[in-house]
Amino acid sequence: MTDIQTLHILNKSPEHPRANRCMEMMAAGDGLLLTGSGVLLLATGQLPDASKVFALAPDVDARGLGHIAGNAISVDFTEMVTLTLEAQKVISW
Amino acid sequence: MSTLIMIDQPPYGAWTGREALDMAFSLAAFDQPASLLFTGAGVNWLRQSQDAGGIGQKTVEKNLSAAPIFGIEAILADRASCKSYGLEESSLIDGVTLVNNDAALLSEYDHTAFAG
Amino acid sequence: MSETASETFTLVITGAPYSSQAPETALGFAQAAVNAGHRIDRVFLYGDGVHLASALCAPPSDETHWPEEWSRFLADHSISGVACIASALRRGLVDETEQKRYELPAANLRHPFEIAGLGEWVEGRIKSTRTLYFHAGD
Numbered sequence: 001m002t003d004i005q006t007l008h009i010l011n012k013s014p015e016h017p018r019a020n021r022c023m024e025m026m027a028a029g030d031g032l033l034l035t036g037s038g039v040l041l042l043a044t045g046q047l048p049d050a051s052k053v054f055a056l057a058p059d060v061d062a063r064g065l066g067h068i069a070g071n072a073i074s075v076d077f078t079e080m081v082t083l084t085l086e087a088q089k090v091i092s093w
Numbered sequence: 094m095s096t097l098i099m100i101d102q103p104p105y106g107a108w109t110g111r112e113a114l115d116m117a118f119s120l121a122a123f124d125q126p127a128s129l130l131f132t133g134a135g136v137n138w139l140r141q142s143q144d145a146g147g148i149g150q151k152t153v154e155k156n157l158s159a160a161p162i163f164g165i166e167a168i169l170a171d172r173a174s175c176k177s178y179g180l181e182e183s184s185l186i187d188g189v190t191l192v193n194n195d196a197a198l199l200s201e202y203d204h205t206a207f208a209g
Numbered sequence: 210m211s212e213t214a215s216e217t218f219t220l221v222i223t224g225a226p227y228s229s230q231a232p233e234t235a236l237g238f239a240q241a242a243v244n245a246g247h248r249i250d251r252v253f254l255y256g257d258g259v260h261l262a263s264a265l266c267a268p269p270s271d272e273t274h275w276p277e278e279w280s281r282f283l284a285d286h287s288i289s290g291v292a293c294i295a296s297a298l299r300r301g302l303v304d305e306t307e308q309k310r311y312e313l314p315a316a317n318l319r320h321p322f323e324i325a326g327l328g329e330w331v332e333g334r335i336k337s338t339r340t341l342y343f344h345a346g347d
Binding site: 009011012013016035036037038056058059076077078080081082084085090092093 | 216230231234237238240241242244245247338339341342343344346347
Binding site: 115125207 | 221223224255256257258295296326327328330331332334335340342344345
């Protein structure tokens with residue numbers, strides 16, 4: 001699917017301190033998967049440009065954000081499973 | 094297979110930090126290399142002279158100073174977070190190494206986890 | 210890594226039902242993993258996540274019953290579900306053994322969950338291809 005060093009799974013809203021920590025500690029080549037409240041990052045338009053960004057579709061749809069996915073790639077749970085296995089490492093923030 | 098346990102929640106007001114410490118101690122008990130990284134409000138765990146008797150809790154400072162005895166490899170603290178909470182190196186408990194929260198630090202560990 | 214190779218997962222849930230989305234996200238992931246031919250080695254409940262193993266949750270009938278959904282999933286796929294003993298005892302979740310040991314008026318651990326120590330997490334973390342965490346989102 002893609003070549004990812006570390007997959008960062010972020011389920012915190014953009015103003016949560018841990019969301020900032022996650023952004024600080026991501027490397028260029030890493031992937032960001034937004035789940036739960038994490039998908040609200042899509043609404044801010046502030047996606048990190050150095051990384052591949054994925055967003056869990058049911059969470060995006062639940063929050064009415066389907067139309068502004070921007071450069072984020074929408075994934076379902078099956079694709080999420082694949083992402084976690086393809087990345088070298090996974091960090092759940 | 095080294096693990097970094099991250100603590101970003103403050104002491105006493107939240108339980109997650111204690112539960113993170115238990116995770117690190119468990120890894121060490123099973124001979125799995127583990128280090129602790131305190132960051133954000135979590136660095137307040139590392140301040141000297143804590144006395145939690147008045148709030149009905151056990152002071153965490155003692156648990157932490159026991160960490161090396163239980164086989165925890167390193168107690169790390171984010172330099173910038175310490176600065177924002179007014180923590181000088183001299184006001185930290187013994188055995189803390191200051192580091193920078195960045196991708197290079199994460200790359201040294203196979204596994205990174207939070208307690209909650 | 211081939212998409213069809215069978216891999217193993219340890220899932221750690223630290224967010225409670227009805228105060229976080231963690232049990233739902235974890236279940237969606239677990240179902241997809243099983244459907245893709247992978248194995249869930251174990252599910253470990255930690256911190257507030259232990260509330261998922263309560264036999265006494267009674268949500269309104271038009272809301273998803275997360276403890277029931279999880280129990281059924283674990284039983285259907287013979288997956289071990291373990292609540293951390295230290296987290297569970299502090300939060301009032303006990304099996305019959307702990308009920309007797311502490312002389313408590315009732316036991317409330319939902320079948321097929323078990324209570325055990327953090328060693329279960331350590332073992333899962335060593336044995337599984339991936340260990341993933343499902344925290345509260347706040």
